[in-house]
Each structure stands twice: as structure tokens, then as C-alpha cells.
Amino acid sequence: MNKKLLSIALLLFPIMALAAGKNVKANDKAVSFIGRTETLADGSVRYDWVGTYLRTRFTGGNIAVIASETGTSYYNVIIDGKVTKKMKITGTSPQKYVLASDLSKDSHELMLQKCTEGEYGCTTIHSIEIADNGTLTPVEPKKRLIEAYGDSYTCGYGTEGRTASERFRLDTENCNKAYIPIMARYFDADYRIIAHSGNGMVRNWGDKKQQSSVNMSTRYTQLYDDFSTKAFDYNQRRPDIVTINIGTNDFSPTAIPEAQKYVAAYIKMIETISKRYDNVPILCITPHSSNHYLRAAIQLLKESTANIYPNVHFAMLMNNIINDDVDLGSDWHPNYQGQTKIAMTLIPQISKIMHWEVKE
Structure with missing residues (x-):
């Protein structure tokens, strides 16, 4: 491979790696959390204050989170500004929770919002799972x-x-x-x-x-x-x-x-x-x-x-x-x-x- 082709390959590698990867750490730059949160050594993000939410933009049509809970928390799943479902997260072992599937493969914005209080449960988001060909990009904070x-x-x-x-x-x-x-x-x-x-x-x-x-x-x-x-x-x-x-x-x-x-x-x-x-x-x-x-x-x-x-x-x-x-x-x-x-x-x-x- 000549130097020019090698340079192009190296430039494309991060994009190709993201597209091929299914799991993205919760502390990835493409994922933002609004609220008081703590980033753990393994890249997980933990929090319990009511109303805390994460945002990201995804492609590929599917998105899920790998999460664990000290108790029980309810969440609103908001896709492109619309609440699509309210779901329960519970269990101290990390589990996969599907947030959206079979959407169009173009860009969608996700907001995952904690509905309930810390008294009832503390959530850890371990990673985000997307389609094999999917990508995550950050959502700009509001002014x-x-x-x-x-x-x-x-x-x-x-x-x-x-x-x-x-x-x-x-x-x-x-x-x-x-x-x-x-x-x-x-x-x-x-x-x-x-x-x-x-x-x-x-x-x-x-x-x-x-x-x-x-x-x-x-x-x-x-x-x-x-x-x-x-x-x-x-x-x-x-x-x-x-x-x-x-x-x-x-x-x-x-x-x-x-x-x-x-x-x-x-x-x-x-x-x-x-x-x-x-x-x-x-x-x-x-x-x-x-x-x-x-x-x-x-x-x-x-x-x-x-x-x-x-x-x-x-x-x-x-x-x-x-x-x-x-x-x-x-x-x-x-x-x-x-x-x-x-x-x-x-x-x-x-x-x-x-x-x-x-x-x-």
C-alpha cells in the first residue's frame, strides 16, 4: 500500500471502527448527561436525582442502553422530541433495555429522562448499544x-x-x-x-x-x-x-x-x-x-x-x-x-x- 492510500485508511479508521462497533461507553463524547452525575472508572455514568437525562443523536435505526439499578426507576424515552414510551429499569446486574428499534436509518435524537426520585433507585448507564452500521453524534446543549x-x-x-x-x-x-x-x-x-x-x-x-x-x-x-x-x-x-x-x-x-x-x-x-x-x-x-x-x-x-x-x-x-x-x-x-x-x-x-x- 502506498503512503497516500495508507494515510486515507488511517483517516477513515475511526469512522469505520465506530460504524462496526455495537457498544459505546456511557462517557463517550457523543453522549451528554444533564443533571448531577458521576463518571466511574470503567466509563459508566451513575446518578439518582430525578429529572436527570442523557441525550445523543444516532443512526442505524436501533438504540438501547445497558443499565443497572439499585432499586427501581422509571424513564421516559423521547425520540425526536416525542415521548415514545415510559419504561422501568430495575436489577443490580447490567441489562439491555431497548429504547427504539426499526426506525429509519437516518439521524434521530434520543433523550432518556429519569422520571422518578433517587429515594427509589440509583441508575448506572454502562453503555449505549447501536446497530452494527450505526453512529452516535453529540447533541448541542440548549442556550x-x-x-x-x-x-x-x-x-x-x-x-x-x-x-x-x-x-x-x-x-x-x-x-x-x-x-x-x-x-x-x-x-x-x-x-x-x-x-x-x-x-x-x-x-x-x-x-x-x-x-x-x-x-x-x-x-x-x-x-x-x-x-x-x-x-x-x-x-x-x-x-x-x-x-x-x-x-x-x-x-x-x-x-x-x-x-x-x-x-x-x-x-x-x-x-x-x-x-x-x-x-x-x-x-x-x-x-x-x-x-x-x-x-x-x-x-x-x-x-x-x-x-x-x-x-x-x-x-x-x-x-x-x-x-x-x-x-x-x-x-x-x-x-x-x-x-x-x-x-x-x-x-x-x-x-x-x-x-x-x-x-x-
Whole structure:
């Protein structure tokens, strides 16, 4: 073989190798993860925060993941912007999960989105499997990024429940139908969610003590929700705006905490996020179901931060936007319609803060 032919062969080799190979490591440059994740020594990617998603573009008509799970997690499979199925991943041994098959062999975009919370399972994506003649290419990140801290309302707890009286089941949780992904789709933004159902800023739902030992104040700086307490190093892309929607559980029945303790923990969160993300705009949300104790605490927070944190904003109250008969899913949590109302209430406020355009 002459030198010219050898040079051409060497240039073509990486493409030929990719086309011939079936398995691509999860940490390949063609695969991106949005959310808090950890890349392991073998190229696997592990995570448990609700809403975490991977994206890639593939050809060849078929795509699958090799994944393992500490518990059970549900996932939305989204192909070319449309949810094609919701599937369950479970089992500690790596297994193959087919995401799409027999599609046209040209380019398709995959989004694999974790619907459920870390409390129920931590996922490891070991590799991506494609057709023998398939390829993977990266998907460009969106120009906007929203980061959200919250509780069950942010997680999408019970969004697929049929009635308010229906008890929660894991398969009724779907973060894609919660207000943050709804707003992200509206603004054509990526998002990251750091949220855990039942947790408050200082006190969790129904706790008989005024302060819970583990709460969102202890979780939000972690790499994982529930799998590990390893610290998050904030080495990811800076969000354009941060939302905080925490407080419903703090002021749930029994041992209501002192407002000052809630406010102190909230301000510490604001200061930490502001420092890590260079004074990113922060929108503090009063939950739609807030009682007078929580509203009083938020008012104290507003007074305590006035003229001190110019990056902090407060959303308008939205206590009268939900109709109990049609807007609620499992355990009296907002269903998709209720979550859409919350998103529609917040969208113009985010537009004002960020100068992002609104659409008809």
C-alpha cells in the first residue's frame, strides 16, 4: 500500500471502527448527561436525582442502553422530541433495555429522562448499544439552562394519578409533567432538578421534631440525592436562573418550626448558590398550597433579604389557581394540568427577570 492510500485508511479508521462497533461507553463524547452525575472508572455514568437525562443523536435505526439499578426507576424515552414510551429499569446486574428499534436509518435524537426520585433507585448507564452500521453524534446543549431546587411539586410526584384521593405509586411519578420541564420546553432550555419529596428546608413532612436530621438543607449540596452523601463540586455549567420552591413540608401539621430557623436555612441556601454560580438570578417561589405559616415565613425572608441580595426575586402568590376536582393527582398533588397552571403562572415572571421572549 502506498503512503497516500495508507494515510486515507488511517483517516477513515475511526469512522469505520465506530460504524462496526455495537457498544459505546456511557462517557463517550457523543453522549451528554444533564443533571448531577458521576463518571466511574470503567466509563459508566451513575446518578439518582430525578429529572436527570442523557441525550445523543444516532443512526442505524436501533438504540438501547445497558443499565443497572439499585432499586427501581422509571424513564421516559423521547425520540425526536416525542415521548415514545415510559419504561422501568430495575436489577443490580447490567441489562439491555431497548429504547427504539426499526426506525429509519437516518439521524434521530434520543433523550432518556429519569422520571422518578433517587429515594427509589440509583441508575448506572454502562453503555449505549447501536446497530452494527450505526453512529452516535453529540447533541448541542440548549442556550438556556434552568436549575431548580424543590420538593414533591418539583419532582412531579403523582402527576399521573387519576384523582386526588388516589394513593401514590411510583409509576404515577413523572417529572416530565412537572412545572420545571414544562417551562424548560416553553423557553427551549435545558434544566437540572435537585428535589426530594417530603423534604423541607429544615423540617420534613409530618416530622414530630421542628428540625429533621436530613432535609433539603443537607441534600442540596450533594452529588446524589439518596445514594451517597458525597459533595457536589459545582463544576458544571452555570445556570441562567435558579428556582427554589421549598417550604410546604416545613409547615405541615404537628411540629411547625420557628420561622426564623426556616429563613436562616433559606438564606444560607441563597448565599451558597449565589457564591457557586456568581450571583445567578434566584426566583423564590411560594408554593400554590402554602398556608398562612409559610406565607408569613416567606414574607420574613423577603424582608430579611431586601436590599442585600439584588439577584433574589420573589414569585407572586398562586394560592387560587388549582381546582381540586380536575387539577390534582395522587395524594392531592398537582397533575399535569395543575402543573401546567403553575408553569403558566411562573413563565411571565421568569420572562421579566431574564428578558426571555414569550410566545403565543
